[in-house]
Structure formats: structure tokens, C-alpha cells
Amino acid sequence: MPGGRRPARPTSRDVADRAGVSQATVSLVLRDRWHGRVSPARAEYVREAARALGYRPNLAARTLRLGQRRTALLVVPALTTEFFARVHSGAARMAAEHDIGVVLYPSPGGVGPAPDPFASASATVDGVIASSMAAEALAGLRDGGLPLVMLDSEPGLAPAVATVNPDISDGMRQICSHLLELGHRDFGHLAAAVDTWTFHARARVLAEALARSGSARLVTTERAALTVRDATSAAERALRANPRPTALVCDDDVLAAGACKAARRMGLRVPQDVSVTGIDDLVLAAAVEPELTTVRLPAEEMGSAGLAALLSVLGGREAGNTLLPVELVRRGSTAPPPGNGGVPPGP
Numbered sequence: 001m002p003g004g005r006r007p008a009r010p011t012s013r014d015v016a017d018r019a020g021v022s023q024a025t026v027s028l029v030l031r032d033r034w035h036g037r038v039s040p041a042r043a044e045y046v047r048e049a050a051r052a053l054g055y056r057p058n059l060a061a062r063t064l065r066l067g068q069r070r071t072a073l074l075v076v077p078a079l080t081t082e083f084f085a086r087v088h089s090g091a092a093r094m095a096a097e098h099d100i101g102v103v104l105y106p107s108p109g110g111v112g113p114a115p116d117p118f119a120s121a122s123a124t125v126d127g128v129i130a131s132s133m134a135a136e137a138l139a140g141l142r143d144g145g146l147p148l149v150m151l152d153s154e155p156g157l158a159p160a161v162a163t164v165n166p167d168i169s170d171g172m173r174q175i176c177s178h179l180l181e182l183g184h185r186d187f188g189h190l191a192a193a194v195d196t197w198t199f200h201a202r203a204r205v206l207a208e209a210l211a212r213s214g215s216a217r218l219v220t221t222e223r224a225a226l227t228v229r230d231a232t233s234a235a236e237r238a239l240r241a242n243p244r245p246t247a248l249v250c251d252d253d254v255l256a257a258g259a260c261k262a263a264r265r266m267g268l269r270v271p272q273d274v275s276v277t278g279i280d281d282l283v284l285a286a287a288v289e290p291e292l293t294t295v296r297l298p299a300e301e302m303g304s305a306g307l308a309a310l311l312s313v314l315g316g317r318e319a320g321n322t323l324l325p326v327e328l329v330r331r332g333s334t335a336p337p338p339g340n341g342g343v344p345p346g347p
Contacts, residue, residue, distance in 0.1 A: 010053040018049035026050075071101040072310055073146075074303075075130035082282050083299050084131070087151065090303025091129060098311060127314060129306040147313045149306050154197040155321040162309040162319035164302050166326050168198055168279075169205045171295035172249075174328040175277050176209035176216075178293070179247045182336045184275065185216045188238040188245030190231060190255045193223040202251050202279070219245045224255055231258020232265070239266055239274065246274060246337035253278035253285045256292050260333065271335035281329055290332030298324045 012030075016023045021042060028034040029046040038046075049055075074091055076084040088104060095102045103125060131151040150160040157163070179187070189206055192199045203221070210216045220241040224234035231250070235258055238248060250256035256278030263270050270276050270290060278285060281296035301324055309319035 010055045012055070014053055015046065015049045015055050018053060019045040021046060070314065071103055071125045072307060073103050073105055073125040073128045073130075075105045075128060077131070082284075083280055083297070086299035087131070087303040087306075090300030090305075091307045092303070093300070094304035094307040098307075100307070100311070102307070127310045129303075129310055147310060149309045149313070149319065151302050151306050152196075152198045157197075161313050162321065164305045164309060164322045164324070165198075166297045166302065166324050168201050168297075168326070171279060171297070171326040171328070172202050172205040173209055174326075175249060175279075175293075175295060176206065176213075178328060178330065179249070179275060179277070179334065180213055180216060182275070182334060184247040184337050186219045186243050186245045186247070186337075187216060188219055188241065188248045189221040190235055190238060190248055190250040190259055191221055191223045192251040192255065193225050193230075199251055206249055219243060224258065226252065226254050228254060228258045228261065231255040232262045233258075235259040235262035236266060239263065239268065244274075247334070248274060248276045250276065250278050253280045253282045253292060253294055256294065256333070257284055257288050260288055260290075260292075271333050273338055275334040275337070277334060285329070285331070288333075293331045293334040294329055296327045296329050298326065 012023050012026045015030075016026045019026070019042075025034070025038055025042065026046055028038055029043045030050060034043045072091075072095065074088060076087055088102075092102055125146065127147040127149070129149045129151060131153065147161045148159055149162045149164065150157060151164050152166065152168075153160070153163055155163045155165070187206075187210060189203065191203055207218060210218055220238050222234040222238045224230040231254060234255075235248060238245060238259075239262060248256075248259045250259055256276050259276045260270050263274050263276070268274050276292065278292050278294035279297065280299075281294045285292040285294045305322050305324065309322060312319040
């Protein structure tokens with residue numbers, strides 16, 4: 001509080017007193033070692049007391065006291081997704097520099113909400129870095145007091161102690177500015193059929209940027225799973241809209257690859273008949289023909305910044321919210337729209 005002292009941090013003794021149990025019982029429950037030693041009802045009393053008090057164990061002190069190496073749990077979609085493989089690479093590099101272990105928990109279902117990995121992890125890890133998780137998967141963190149750093153997630157989302165995000169809003173604004181400068185006025189949006197903050201933000205900023213232009217419009221929005229096959233079908237639907245969009249703005253590079261495939265199937269040329277943009281700058285972006293105009297997201301930097309934020313929290317410091325810059329990479333999949341002689345209109 002300004003001009004005053006901070007409230008005393010609740011201790012395990014406070015939790016024990018509130019729950020009517022011993023400190024040893026509190027330790028067993030919050031480290032998930034209570035099974036067969038504490039009744040389920042009493043374990044729930046302890047968890048409720050910890051939640052009510054806002055108790056978070058001093059994991060840094062525990063690590064020093066026990067002489068253990070710190071360990072972070074990294075929760076990401078399956079590493080067959082290149083973007084999250086690069087996130088892991090960045091986190092692992094930072095971990096090696098600070099002698100902290102990283103345990104990887106990829107979602108068995110691939111891209112999408114991960115099931116709850118925290119039922120036993122709170123006994124063995126000191127903190128969590130997570131992306132693309134359903135809110136219900138955080139229940140174990142609320143119970144066990146593990147600090148959580150969220151990647152590519154809504155800032156201030158409880159119970160995260162910090163967030164690390166690419167500046168996705170700026171990336172979408174850069175895409176819109178580029179296409180508007182080329183002369184495009186009829187836009188289509190190939191949106192990821194994934195219910196997460198980052199994809200909602202992309203749709204919102206796209207709509208806002210086109211509305212601010214005063215001359216452009218969003219002709220159609222088609223949603224697709226993050227596969228080339230689904231994206232191809234969705235892009236074919238978008239390209240049948242009336243009027244047909246001259247630019248397809250895709251939520252990621254996989255969707256953009258599907259859009260390029262759909263255009264070819266329909267006898268359209270990229271970029272002469274339709275421009276296509278992506279987001280991520282995966283290896284795929286330079287493998288398609290023409291090469292893809294896209295926004296480069298700093299995946300490795302996200303992983304390393306996420307681990308750095310967790311280390312700050314474990315060291316007793318505030319981590320806050322980190323916003324990483326992004327970059328529009330102009331390649332061959334964008335050009336002026338058809339019908340204007342290949343020259344962007346003047347201001």
C-alpha cells in the first residue's frame with residue numbers, strides 16, 4: 001500500500017491454524033504427499049484455508065534449505081508444432097544458463113487445452129510456465145501455490161504472477177497497413193478455430209484496423225482448425241464470397257499455406273489474384289511458393305523470457321507483464337489487388 005507497510009505474508013502456521021491441523025499436515029497436503037496419511041476431508045480443509053489466505057509457499061527458501069536444484073514445468077501443446085518447439089528451445093537455453101531444470105509437459109491432444117498436469121507436480125517442481133491452457137487446468141496451482149507464468153495469454157489473468165506475450169496486436173496492425181498500402185479494400189479472415197485470447201485478439205485488431213481505414217471492409221470470416229486440410233476448405237469458402245476478397249489474412253502460417261493451396265485449386269494466382277498473409281514465420285513460410293508474407297513472432301525469446309520471469313518470482317521480485325516486439329516479413333505472397341494495373345493507389 002502507498003505510504004504504508006505491506007500486509008504480512010501468510011505462513012504455513014497461519015494455514016495450519018485456520019484449518020485446525022499441524023504444519024506437518026499442511027506441508028503434506030500442499031506438496032501432494034497426503035494420500036494414505038491424511039483424510040481427503042482434512043486435505044480439502046487445508047486447501048480451502050490456503051486459498052482463503054492467499055498462501056503461496058516460499059519455494060525459493062525451500063529449495064535453498066533442502067539443497068535441491070530448482071525445476072520448472074513447461075506446459076505447451078505437442079512439440080510437433082514448430083512454434084512451441086522453439087519456445088521450449090528458448091526456455092531450455094535460459095535454464096542452462098541459470099542451472100535450473102525444465103520438465104516438459106506437452107498436451108497429449110496436440111494444439112488445444114492441456115489436461116491438468118499439477119496433481120503431483122506441485123511436490124516436485126518450483127514453478128510453471130504455460131501456454132494454451134484451459135482455465136480448469138490451473139486448479140492445481142491454486143491449491144499448491146506454484147507460481148505460474150503464462151505465455152501468449154491475457155495479461156492479468158489469475159492466478160498468473162506474470163505474462164510474456166508477443167505484441168500480436170502490433171503484428172496484425174502491420175499486416176493491415178501493408179495490405180492497405182498495396183491498395184486492398186476487400187479482406188477475408190481465415191481465423192483459427194481455437195478459443196484462446198491470442199486468436200480473439202487477432203480478430204479484434206483486424207476488425208478495428210479495417211474500420212479505422214474508412215475504405216476497407218471485412219467481406220468474410222471463415223474458421224478452421226490448425227491444419228492445412230481444414231484451412232484449404234475454409235479458404236475455398238472464403239474465396240467464394242461476393243465480393244471475393246483480394247486479400248486473405250490468416251491467423252497463422254499453417255492456415256496461410258492452406259489458403260495458398262485453395263487459391264491454386266480454384267484457378268487463382270497468389271499474389272496476382274489474391275494476396276495471402278500469415279503469422280508466426282515458421283519454416284513453412286519460406287517453403288511454400290510463393291514465399292509467405294508473415295509476422296515473425298519471437299518464439300525462442302518467449303521461452304527464455306518466461307523462464308526469466310519465473311526466476312524473478314522465485315527470487316522474491318515482481319515480474320509483471322512482458323511484451324516482445326514482432327516484425328512483418330514481406331515476401332512474395334502479397335501484391336497490389338487485381339484491376340489497378342499492379343500499382344497501389346495514391347493517398
